[in-house]
């Protein structure tokens with residue numbers, strides 16, 4: 502069989518950035534990962550979601566070669582992350598919650614030191630600071646940076662050697678909403694440059710806004726892997742329409758075709774439906790369309806459905 506690589510004109514898909522086949526890992530009695538298989542495509546923004554203790558960190562640690570799986574095979578950029586391979590390490594960037602800093606140095610000096618460790622010139626430090634929008638803090642001591650600025654510096658540290666594949670562990674943890682949004686822009690620009698990003702997060706809105714595909718893991722197993730939009734659709738999470746309770750009765754709402762469930766919450770009649778457009782038109786005819794608020798299903802709804810049923814099932 503000829504491969505896409507040996508025949509450049511062939512329209513076959515490019516080799517995946519990461520491929521896991523049947524990966525399992527236990528810590529004593531705890532089965533942290535149980536027969537996980539997945540691929541991360543080149544150039545995609547790939548999210549790893551799941552409840553606390555689901556196995557997300559273990560999954561990422563295995564991908565970056567910090568841990569060895571008990572079973573299964575792992576391929577990263579066509580190589581094997583275990584045993585540690587320095588050529589491969591130069592092509593990946595890793596940002597963890599406990600990213601280490603030279604805290605007595607300034608942000609610029611810290612990055613210049615990291616650049617030297619990679620055998621890069623000082624210009625690489627300035628470039629990385631620019632990339633995460635931190636150039637104006639080059640002369641600030643790492644100790645004196647805010648939490649958000651430290652997160653950016655950790656990202657700059659992971660990016661300085663221009664890796665093809667970037668692993669981020671909760672990159673926006675503990676950031677205020679504005680800092681989160683501006684870090685999203687930095688991450689989007691990396692994605693726009695064609696880099697592959699693998700990112701764990703507890704923020705479902707973040708995954709929905711940034712990720713091309715997300716893997717949902719719970720108790721060490723892969724529950725779902727798809728685009729956020731497809732997950733929302735396939736899990737058929739209902740949309741919700743809200744109408745002030747003094748404008749529409751529960752009985753009226755229940756009588757409409759396509760309505761799944763009606764409840765009253767905080768003075769609003771809440772209509773759940775999988776036929777949002779049809780029901781919206783019908784409710785609009787009864788109370789006036791401007792009275793109706795709509796809440797479409799989100800990745801969070803799909804996630805809660807999936808992980809909730811797994812936990813209770």
Ligand SMILES: Nc1ncnc2c1ncn2[C@@H]1O[C@H](COP(=O)(O)OP(=O)(O)OP(=O)(O)O)[C@@H](O)[C@H]1O
Nearest residue numbers: 528531532533551552553554555556557558559560
């Ligand atoms: N070094 C270790 N020794 C023993 N058990 C561990 C170790 N690391 C993780 N575990 C256990 O393995 C399971 C998976 O942990 P892991 O850290 O991979 O989950 P996670 O999804 O990253 O969790 P969180 O969202 O809380 O960070 C958990 O039950 C955890 O307690």
